[in-house]
Ligand SMILES: [Zn+2]
Protein backbone atom coordinates (compact mmCIF):
# COMPACT_ATOMS: atom_id res chain seq x y z
CA UNK A 1 0.00 0.00 0.00
CA UNK A 2 1.33 3.46 -0.72
CA UNK A 3 0.97 6.48 1.51
CA UNK A 4 2.84 9.64 2.25
CA UNK A 5 5.61 10.04 4.76
CA UNK A 6 3.69 12.08 7.32
CA UNK A 7 0.99 9.43 7.59
CA UNK A 8 3.63 6.75 8.01
CA UNK A 9 5.38 8.73 10.71
CA UNK A 10 2.34 9.37 12.88
CA UNK A 11 0.57 6.05 12.42
CA UNK A 12 1.63 3.22 14.63
CA UNK A 13 3.65 0.47 13.03
CA UNK A 14 0.78 -2.00 13.08
CA UNK A 15 -1.47 0.16 10.87
CA UNK A 16 -1.81 -0.35 7.14
CA UNK A 17 -1.19 2.94 5.38
CA UNK A 18 -3.77 3.53 2.66
CA UNK A 19 -4.85 6.39 0.40
CA UNK A 20 -8.07 8.42 0.42
CA UNK A 21 -9.04 6.77 -2.88
CA UNK A 22 -8.67 3.34 -1.31
CA UNK A 23 -10.72 4.42 1.70
CA UNK A 24 -13.53 5.61 -0.52
CA UNK A 25 -13.47 2.47 -2.65
CA UNK A 26 -13.14 -0.31 -0.06
CA UNK A 27 -15.78 -2.14 1.97
CA UNK A 28 -16.32 -1.56 5.69
CA UNK A 29 -14.33 -4.63 6.78
CA UNK A 30 -11.24 -3.30 4.96
CA UNK A 31 -11.38 -0.02 6.88
CA UNK A 32 -10.08 -1.71 10.04
CA UNK A 33 -6.50 -1.23 11.21
CA UNK A 34 -5.74 1.55 8.72
CA UNK A 35 -4.21 5.01 8.75
CA UNK A 36 -4.42 7.59 5.97
CA UNK A 37 -3.45 11.14 5.26
CA UNK A 38 -6.74 12.86 4.43
CA UNK A 39 -7.72 15.73 2.15
CA UNK A 40 -8.94 17.57 5.28
CA UNK A 41 -5.32 17.86 6.44
CA UNK A 42 -5.54 15.33 9.25
CA UNK A 43 -4.20 11.81 9.50
CA UNK A 44 -7.06 9.49 10.39
CA UNK A 45 -6.49 6.20 12.15
CA UNK A 46 -8.71 3.23 12.92
CA UNK A 47 -7.70 1.36 16.06
CA UNK A 48 -10.10 -1.52 15.62
CA UNK A 49 -8.05 -4.26 13.98
CA UNK A 50 -10.64 -6.59 12.50
CA UNK A 51 -14.31 -6.97 11.71
CA UNK A 52 -16.05 -10.23 10.96
CA UNK A 53 -19.63 -9.88 9.83
CA UNK A 54 -21.11 -12.98 8.22
CA UNK A 55 -23.23 -16.06 8.70
CA UNK A 56 -21.51 -18.43 11.11
CA UNK A 57 -19.05 -15.83 12.42
CA UNK A 58 -19.26 -17.43 15.91
CA UNK A 59 -17.55 -20.51 14.50
CA UNK A 60 -14.69 -18.40 13.17
CA UNK A 61 -14.17 -16.31 16.31
CA UNK A 62 -11.45 -18.65 17.59
CA UNK A 63 -9.49 -18.25 14.33
CA UNK A 64 -9.80 -14.49 14.66
CA UNK A 65 -8.48 -14.61 18.25
CA UNK A 66 -5.56 -16.73 17.01
CA UNK A 67 -4.84 -14.38 14.11
CA UNK A 68 -4.83 -11.35 16.42
CA UNK A 69 -2.68 -13.28 18.93
CA UNK A 70 -4.88 -12.32 21.86
CA UNK A 71 -4.06 -15.30 24.09
CA UNK A 72 -6.01 -18.24 25.57
CA UNK A 73 -7.71 -16.99 28.71
CA UNK A 74 -10.92 -15.02 28.29
CA UNK A 75 -13.70 -13.59 30.37
CA UNK A 76 -17.00 -13.61 28.53
CA UNK A 77 -19.32 -10.80 29.59
CA UNK A 78 -23.02 -11.07 28.72
CA UNK A 79 -26.55 -10.57 30.00
CA UNK A 80 -29.04 -13.42 30.17
CA UNK A 81 -30.53 -12.66 26.77
CA UNK A 82 -27.23 -12.27 24.92
CA UNK A 83 -25.84 -15.33 26.70
CA UNK A 84 -28.75 -17.37 25.36
CA UNK A 85 -28.45 -15.80 21.90
CA UNK A 86 -24.72 -16.35 21.40
CA UNK A 87 -22.69 -16.41 24.64
CA UNK A 88 -23.23 -20.04 25.63
CA UNK A 89 -22.51 -21.31 22.12
CA UNK A 90 -19.40 -19.16 21.75
CA UNK A 91 -18.00 -20.17 25.16
CA UNK A 92 -18.47 -23.84 24.18
CA UNK A 93 -16.77 -23.38 20.82
CA UNK A 94 -13.79 -21.59 22.37
CA UNK A 95 -13.39 -24.24 25.07
CA UNK A 96 -13.45 -26.97 22.42
CA UNK A 97 -10.37 -25.28 20.95
CA UNK A 98 -8.60 -25.33 24.31
CA UNK A 99 -9.34 -21.83 25.58
CA UNK A 100 -10.10 -21.10 29.22
CA UNK A 101 -13.32 -19.11 29.34
CA UNK A 102 -14.73 -17.61 32.54
CA UNK A 103 -18.25 -16.20 32.38
CA UNK A 104 -19.77 -13.08 33.91
CA UNK A 105 -23.47 -12.97 33.16
CA UNK A 106 -25.83 -10.25 34.37
CA UNK A 107 -29.21 -11.55 35.49
CA UNK A 108 -31.05 -8.23 35.00
CA UNK A 109 -33.46 -7.60 32.16
CA UNK A 110 -32.90 -3.86 32.37
CA UNK A 111 -29.17 -3.40 32.77
CA UNK A 112 -27.49 -0.01 33.10
CA UNK A 113 -23.81 0.70 32.55
CA UNK A 114 -23.49 2.13 36.05
CA UNK A 115 -21.18 1.76 39.04
CA UNK A 116 -22.82 -1.48 40.17
CA UNK A 117 -22.57 -3.20 36.79
CA UNK A 118 -18.92 -2.13 36.43
CA UNK A 119 -18.12 -3.51 39.87
CA UNK A 120 -19.59 -6.92 39.04
CA UNK A 121 -17.51 -7.24 35.88
CA UNK A 122 -14.36 -6.22 37.77
CA UNK A 123 -15.05 -8.69 40.57
CA UNK A 124 -15.51 -11.52 38.06
CA UNK A 125 -12.39 -10.63 36.06
CA UNK A 126 -9.25 -12.64 36.79
CA UNK A 127 -6.16 -10.41 36.76
CA UNK A 128 -4.35 -12.76 34.36
CA UNK A 129 -7.15 -12.80 31.75
CA UNK A 130 -5.85 -12.19 28.23
CA UNK A 131 -9.06 -10.71 26.87
CA UNK A 132 -12.63 -9.72 27.64
CA UNK A 133 -15.26 -10.90 25.17
CA UNK A 134 -18.36 -8.69 25.29
CA UNK A 135 -21.35 -10.63 23.97
CA UNK A 136 -24.32 -8.31 23.58
CA UNK A 137 -25.12 -4.84 22.36
CA UNK A 138 -25.00 -1.36 23.90
CA UNK A 139 -24.76 -1.72 27.64
CA UNK A 140 -22.53 -4.83 27.71
CA UNK A 141 -20.23 -3.17 25.23
CA UNK A 142 -20.03 0.05 27.27
CA UNK A 143 -19.14 -1.91 30.42
CA UNK A 144 -16.52 -4.05 28.65
CA UNK A 145 -14.94 -0.99 27.04
CA UNK A 146 -14.48 0.72 30.40
CA UNK A 147 -13.17 -2.44 32.08
CA UNK A 148 -10.73 -2.94 29.23
CA UNK A 149 -9.60 0.66 29.48
CA UNK A 150 -8.97 0.47 33.22
CA UNK A 151 -7.30 -2.94 33.23
CA UNK A 152 -5.56 -2.69 29.83
CA UNK A 153 -6.89 -6.12 28.99
CA UNK A 154 -8.01 -6.00 25.33
CA UNK A 155 -11.62 -6.75 24.49
CA UNK A 156 -13.56 -7.88 21.50
CA UNK A 157 -17.24 -7.47 20.84
CA UNK A 158 -19.59 -10.15 19.66
CA UNK A 159 -22.65 -8.22 18.56
CA UNK A 160 -26.03 -9.81 19.07
CA UNK A 161 -28.30 -7.08 17.70
CA UNK A 162 -28.14 -4.22 15.16
CA UNK A 163 -29.47 -1.82 17.78
CA UNK A 164 -26.90 0.96 18.15
CA UNK A 165 -23.71 2.33 16.67
CA UNK A 166 -21.37 2.02 19.64
CA UNK A 167 -19.71 -1.28 18.68
CA UNK A 168 -16.55 0.35 17.36
CA UNK A 169 -16.80 3.40 19.57
CA UNK A 170 -13.93 4.51 21.78
CA UNK A 171 -16.01 6.29 24.39
CA UNK A 172 -18.10 4.80 27.17
CA UNK A 173 -21.30 6.57 28.15
CA UNK A 174 -21.88 5.54 31.76
CA UNK A 175 -24.45 6.44 34.37
CA UNK A 176 -22.55 7.81 37.34
CA UNK A 177 -24.63 9.15 40.21
CA UNK A 178 -27.53 9.04 37.79
CA UNK A 179 -25.79 11.41 35.43
CA UNK A 180 -24.80 10.34 31.95
CA UNK A 181 -21.07 10.87 31.61
CA UNK A 182 -19.14 10.00 28.49
CA UNK A 183 -15.68 8.72 29.35
CA UNK A 184 -12.81 8.34 26.96
CA UNK A 185 -11.98 4.65 26.79
CA UNK A 186 -10.54 2.22 24.26
CA UNK A 187 -11.55 0.61 21.01
CA UNK A 188 -12.33 -3.08 20.87
CA UNK A 189 -9.66 -5.00 19.00
CA UNK A 190 -12.36 -6.58 16.84
CA UNK A 191 -16.10 -6.63 16.18
CA UNK A 192 -17.71 -9.96 15.38
CA UNK A 193 -21.30 -10.22 14.18
CA UNK A 194 -22.83 -13.57 13.30
CA UNK A 195 -25.65 -12.62 10.94
CA UNK A 196 -27.52 -15.81 11.91
CA UNK A 197 -27.66 -14.46 15.49
CA UNK A 198 -28.32 -10.88 14.47
CA UNK A 199 -31.27 -11.81 12.26
CA UNK A 200 -32.90 -13.42 15.32
CA UNK A 201 -32.77 -10.16 17.30
CA UNK A 202 -36.15 -8.74 18.31
CA UNK A 203 -37.73 -6.41 15.75
CA UNK A 204 -37.41 -3.56 18.23
CA UNK A 205 -33.61 -3.87 17.99
CA UNK A 206 -33.75 -3.34 14.23
CA UNK A 207 -35.99 -0.29 14.70
CA UNK A 208 -33.49 1.04 17.25
CA UNK A 209 -30.55 0.51 14.89
CA UNK A 210 -32.40 2.25 12.09
CA UNK A 211 -33.13 5.11 14.51
CA UNK A 212 -29.43 5.42 15.35
CA UNK A 213 -28.58 5.47 11.62
CA UNK A 214 -31.27 8.02 10.67
CA UNK A 215 -29.86 10.18 13.47
CA UNK A 216 -26.87 10.73 11.18
CA UNK A 217 -29.08 13.02 9.07
CA UNK A 218 -29.24 15.58 11.84
CA UNK A 219 -25.83 14.75 13.32
CA UNK A 220 -24.16 15.50 9.97
CA UNK A 221 -26.22 18.69 9.55
CA UNK A 222 -25.13 19.80 13.04
CA UNK A 223 -21.51 19.14 12.07
CA UNK A 224 -21.95 21.34 8.98
CA UNK A 225 -23.43 24.12 11.13
CA UNK A 226 -20.52 23.87 13.57
CA UNK A 227 -18.00 24.23 10.74
CA UNK A 228 -19.71 27.39 9.52
CA UNK A 229 -20.33 29.06 12.89
CA UNK A 230 -17.59 27.70 15.14
CA UNK A 231 -15.01 26.97 12.44
CA UNK A 232 -14.89 23.39 13.61
CA UNK A 233 -12.94 21.09 11.32
CA UNK A 234 -15.08 19.16 8.85
CA UNK A 235 -13.96 16.10 6.94
CA UNK A 236 -15.62 15.43 3.60
CA UNK A 237 -14.13 11.94 3.40
CA UNK A 238 -15.45 10.75 6.77
CA UNK A 239 -18.79 12.53 6.30
CA UNK A 240 -18.93 10.98 2.82
CA UNK A 241 -18.48 7.47 4.26
CA UNK A 242 -21.31 8.13 6.70
CA UNK A 243 -23.60 9.52 3.99
CA UNK A 244 -22.98 6.47 1.81
CA UNK A 245 -23.82 4.09 4.66
CA UNK A 246 -26.89 6.15 5.56
CA UNK A 247 -28.16 6.05 1.97
CA UNK A 248 -27.78 2.26 1.86
CA UNK A 249 -29.72 1.83 5.11
CA UNK A 250 -32.45 4.19 3.91
CA UNK A 251 -32.77 2.34 0.58
CA UNK A 252 -33.17 -0.95 2.41
CA UNK A 253 -35.64 0.47 4.89
CA UNK A 254 -37.70 1.78 1.96
CA UNK A 255 -37.66 -1.71 0.47
CA UNK A 256 -39.35 -2.82 3.75
CA UNK A 257 -36.77 -5.52 4.23
CA UNK A 258 -36.04 -4.74 7.86
CA UNK A 259 -34.91 -7.96 9.48
CA UNK A 260 -34.26 -9.59 6.12
CA UNK A 261 -31.00 -11.15 5.05
CA UNK A 262 -29.45 -8.10 3.41
CA UNK A 263 -30.96 -5.64 5.90
CA UNK A 264 -29.18 -7.20 8.88
CA UNK A 265 -25.79 -6.93 7.17
CA UNK A 266 -26.33 -3.43 5.77
CA UNK A 267 -27.61 -2.06 9.06
CA UNK A 268 -24.80 -3.67 11.07
CA UNK A 269 -22.23 -2.37 8.59
CA UNK A 270 -23.63 1.14 8.84
CA UNK A 271 -23.60 0.98 12.63
CA UNK A 272 -20.04 -0.35 12.86
CA UNK A 273 -18.93 2.18 10.25
CA UNK A 274 -20.30 4.96 12.48
CA UNK A 275 -17.90 3.82 15.19
CA UNK A 276 -15.05 3.65 12.67
CA UNK A 277 -15.89 7.21 11.56
CA UNK A 278 -15.74 8.32 15.21
CA UNK A 279 -12.31 6.70 15.52
CA UNK A 280 -11.12 8.51 12.41
CA UNK A 281 -12.24 11.90 13.75
CA UNK A 282 -11.34 11.22 17.37
CA UNK A 283 -14.79 12.00 18.78
CA UNK A 284 -18.44 11.18 18.11
CA UNK A 285 -19.12 14.25 15.92
CA UNK A 286 -19.83 12.27 12.69
CA UNK A 287 -22.49 10.16 14.43
CA UNK A 288 -24.06 12.20 17.19
CA UNK A 289 -25.64 15.65 17.40
CA UNK A 290 -28.62 17.40 18.93
CA UNK A 291 -30.88 14.34 18.45
CA UNK A 292 -28.54 12.43 20.79
CA UNK A 293 -28.57 15.29 23.28
CA UNK A 294 -32.40 15.20 23.44
CA UNK A 295 -32.21 11.44 23.97
CA UNK A 296 -29.54 11.73 26.70
CA UNK A 297 -31.68 14.31 28.49
CA UNK A 298 -34.75 12.06 28.45
CA UNK A 299 -32.67 9.12 29.61
CA UNK A 300 -31.35 11.07 32.57
CA UNK A 301 -34.85 12.22 33.53
CA UNK A 302 -36.23 8.71 33.30
CA UNK A 303 -33.34 7.23 35.23
CA UNK A 304 -33.73 9.85 37.98
CA UNK A 305 -37.46 9.07 38.19
CA UNK A 306 -36.78 5.32 38.36
CA UNK A 307 -38.73 4.75 35.12
CA UNK A 308 -37.90 2.04 32.60
CA UNK A 309 -35.96 3.55 29.76
CA UNK A 310 -36.13 2.58 26.11
CA UNK A 311 -33.26 1.37 23.96
CA UNK A 312 -30.82 4.12 23.01
CA UNK A 313 -31.66 3.89 19.29
CA UNK A 314 -35.39 4.02 19.97
CA UNK A 315 -35.07 7.31 21.89
CA UNK A 316 -32.70 8.71 19.27
CA UNK A 317 -35.18 7.59 16.61
CA UNK A 318 -37.94 9.58 18.28
CA UNK A 319 -35.67 12.61 18.74
CA UNK A 320 -34.49 12.69 15.11
CA UNK A 321 -37.81 13.78 13.51
CA UNK A 322 -38.04 16.50 16.19
CA UNK A 323 -34.67 17.89 15.09
CA UNK A 324 -35.64 17.43 11.43
CA UNK A 325 -38.67 19.65 12.10
CA UNK A 326 -36.36 22.13 13.80
CA UNK A 327 -34.19 22.21 10.67
CA UNK A 328 -37.32 22.72 8.58
CA UNK A 329 -38.02 25.88 10.59
CA UNK A 330 -34.43 27.14 10.62
CA UNK A 331 -34.04 26.78 6.87
CA UNK A 332 -36.96 29.17 6.41
CA UNK A 333 -35.50 31.78 8.78
CA UNK A 334 -34.09 35.07 7.54
CA UNK A 335 -30.73 34.77 9.28
CA UNK A 336 -29.36 38.10 8.04
CA UNK A 337 -32.20 39.94 9.78
CA UNK A 338 -31.60 38.20 13.12
CA UNK A 339 -28.59 39.45 15.01
CA UNK A 340 -27.14 37.30 17.77
CA UNK A 341 -27.42 39.15 21.09
CA UNK A 342 -25.55 38.47 24.30
CA UNK A 343 -27.89 37.26 27.02
CA UNK A 344 -29.06 39.91 29.46
CA UNK A 345 -28.68 39.30 33.23
CA UNK A 346 -32.44 38.65 33.32
CA UNK A 347 -32.19 36.04 30.57
CA UNK A 348 -29.27 34.37 32.32
CA UNK A 349 -31.28 34.24 35.54
CA UNK A 350 -34.19 32.62 33.65
CA UNK A 351 -31.79 30.13 32.05
CA UNK A 352 -30.32 29.21 35.45
CA UNK A 353 -33.82 28.73 36.87
CA UNK A 354 -34.68 26.44 34.00
CA UNK A 355 -31.50 24.39 34.41
CA UNK A 356 -32.19 23.99 38.14
CA UNK A 357 -35.78 22.93 37.48
CA UNK A 358 -34.79 20.41 34.79
CA UNK A 359 -31.54 19.00 36.15
CA UNK A 360 -32.13 19.09 39.92
CA UNK A 361 -28.99 18.04 41.82
CA UNK A 362 -26.89 18.14 38.66
CA UNK A 363 -27.76 21.75 37.91
CA UNK A 364 -25.01 23.68 39.68
CA UNK A 365 -22.23 21.86 37.88
CA UNK A 366 -24.00 22.36 34.54
CA UNK A 367 -24.52 26.05 35.18
CA UNK A 368 -20.87 26.51 36.05
CA UNK A 369 -19.63 24.66 32.97
CA UNK A 370 -22.06 26.16 30.50
CA UNK A 371 -21.92 29.75 31.72
CA UNK A 372 -18.24 29.81 30.98
CA UNK A 373 -19.03 28.75 27.41
CA UNK A 374 -21.45 31.61 26.62
CA UNK A 375 -19.80 33.86 24.02
CA UNK A 376 -19.68 37.63 24.57
CA UNK A 377 -21.13 40.11 22.08
CA UNK A 378 -17.95 40.34 20.00
CA UNK A 379 -17.83 36.54 19.80
CA UNK A 380 -21.47 36.40 18.75
CA UNK A 381 -20.99 39.11 16.09
CA UNK A 382 -18.10 37.14 14.59
CA UNK A 383 -20.19 33.97 14.56
CA UNK A 384 -23.14 35.73 12.95
CA UNK A 385 -20.93 37.23 10.27
CA UNK A 386 -19.52 33.79 9.42
CA UNK A 387 -22.97 32.27 9.31
CA UNK A 388 -24.52 35.03 7.21
CA UNK A 389 -21.65 34.91 4.71
CA UNK A 390 -22.15 31.18 4.17
CA UNK A 391 -25.89 30.90 4.73
CA UNK A 392 -27.09 30.38 1.14
CA UNK A 393 -24.41 27.77 0.42
CA UNK A 394 -24.95 26.16 3.81
CA UNK A 395 -28.70 25.89 3.22
CA UNK A 396 -28.06 24.03 -0.03
CA UNK A 397 -25.67 21.63 1.72
CA UNK A 398 -28.07 21.02 4.61
CA UNK A 399 -30.99 20.43 2.23
CA UNK A 400 -28.90 17.91 0.29
CA UNK A 401 -28.30 15.90 3.48
CA UNK A 402 -31.90 16.18 4.64
CA UNK A 403 -33.13 15.05 1.20
CA UNK A 404 -31.65 11.58 1.84
CA UNK A 405 -34.61 10.72 4.04
CA UNK A 406 -37.40 13.29 4.18
CA UNK A 407 -39.51 10.23 5.04
CA UNK A 408 -37.41 9.33 8.12
CA UNK A 409 -40.42 9.25 10.43
CA UNK A 410 -42.36 7.02 8.07
CA UNK A 411 -39.40 4.63 7.72
CA UNK A 412 -39.09 4.32 11.48
CA UNK A 413 -42.79 3.64 11.87
CA UNK A 414 -42.61 1.06 9.10
CA UNK A 415 -39.71 -0.64 10.92
CA UNK A 416 -41.96 -0.96 13.96
CA UNK A 417 -40.33 1.80 15.99
CA UNK A 418 -42.17 4.41 18.02
CA UNK A 419 -42.07 7.86 16.42
CA UNK A 420 -44.02 10.12 18.78
CA UNK A 421 -42.50 11.22 22.10
CA UNK A 422 -45.66 10.06 23.91
CA UNK A 423 -45.06 6.52 22.69
CA UNK A 424 -41.90 6.36 24.80
CA UNK A 425 -43.33 8.14 27.82
CA UNK A 426 -42.19 11.66 26.93
CA UNK A 427 -44.84 14.29 27.61
CA UNK A 428 -45.08 17.50 25.60
CA UNK A 429 -43.58 19.41 28.54
CA UNK A 430 -40.56 17.06 28.56
CA UNK A 431 -40.21 17.56 24.82
CA UNK A 432 -40.16 21.31 25.31
CA UNK A 433 -37.73 21.09 28.25
CA UNK A 434 -35.39 18.88 26.23
CA UNK A 435 -35.37 21.37 23.36
CA UNK A 436 -34.52 24.16 25.79
CA UNK A 437 -31.88 22.51 27.97
CA UNK A 438 -30.52 19.41 26.18
CA UNK A 439 -27.76 21.55 24.63
CA UNK A 440 -26.23 21.77 28.10
CA UNK A 441 -25.82 17.98 28.24
CA UNK A 442 -22.47 18.33 26.56
CA UNK A 443 -20.27 20.94 24.98
CA UNK A 444 -20.99 20.40 21.30
CA UNK A 445 -22.32 23.00 18.89
CA UNK A 446 -25.62 21.99 17.28
CA UNK A 447 -28.79 23.53 15.88
CA UNK A 448 -29.96 23.95 19.49
CA UNK A 449 -27.11 26.38 20.26
CA UNK A 450 -27.60 28.17 16.95
CA UNK A 451 -31.36 28.61 17.49
CA UNK A 452 -30.62 29.88 21.01
CA UNK A 453 -28.02 32.38 19.78
CA UNK A 454 -30.46 33.64 17.15
CA UNK A 455 -33.11 34.11 19.84
CA UNK A 456 -35.37 31.49 18.20
CA UNK A 457 -35.10 28.51 20.54
CA UNK A 458 -37.98 29.32 22.91
CA UNK A 459 -40.37 29.99 20.04
CA UNK A 460 -39.34 26.82 18.22
CA UNK A 461 -39.62 24.75 21.41
CA UNK A 462 -43.15 26.11 22.02
CA UNK A 463 -44.17 25.41 18.45
CA UNK A 464 -42.74 21.89 18.35
CA UNK A 465 -44.26 20.98 21.69
CA UNK A 466 -47.64 22.23 20.48
CA UNK A 467 -47.66 20.48 17.11
CA UNK A 468 -47.11 16.87 16.22
CA UNK A 469 -43.74 16.92 14.44
ZN1 LIG B 1 -26.28 6.63 19.01
Ligand SMILES: [Zn+2]
Pocket residue numbers: 038039040041042044234235236237238
Ligand atom coordinates in the same frame (compact mmCIF):
# COMPACT_ATOMS: atom_id res chain seq x y z
ZN1 LIG C 1 -10.38 13.86 6.85
